[in-house]
Amino acid sequence: DQQVKQNSPSLSVQEGRISILNCDYTNSMFDYFLWYKKYPAEGPTFLISISSIKDKNEDGRFTVFLNKSAKHLSLHIVPSQPGDSAVYFCAASGGGADGLTFGKGTHLIIQP
């Protein structure tokens, strides 16, 4: 039973355009959400996070949106750059567990 779902295994976006990565969750007790970026043979790198009391958080080119009623969050990257090509993981915490629950990841490919 997957509590955090990333339904797009891969996404291809042209350099300079907006990349939108989506994530859905089923556990309404989750109260904090995070996005991580992962290159091959490296550990996940923390990108941006959002608390369930907010609906938007912005950091430079990265913005995360949270829609609690739909149990959906998205990561926007504007403008997309070649170095953004990586696997992006959505993660959630809360609901009585201190470990993070991850989705399966979306492989973002930025085309020149």
Next chain:
Amino acid sequence: DTGVSQDPRHKITKRGQNVTFRCDPISEHNRLYWYRQTLGQGPEFLTYFQNEAQLEKSRLLSDRFSAERPKGSFSTLEIQRTEQGDSAMYLCASSPRTSGYNEQFFGPGTRLTVL
């Protein structure tokens, strides 16, 4: 480099052998976590420590797995009698109290291959 470090980065072992991994968290991070990641999946939580106390264990952590953080600094994860299904990337993360423990910072991982 003041990030989370893990040793070794790669380990190849034969089925039935014991292996031990080490994690050094970011200095002053109270919490330390272990995760396992297999191909095509996201990291899966195994266990975590607050200082030297092990506070939570996942159902994934079978009896063959044991983790310690004896002095509240580095941690070790031991797998006894390894099986081929243990082949995975083992990730360590640490988290500071200042972020309410919400944000976890990961090390580069130890890739285990069981032959």
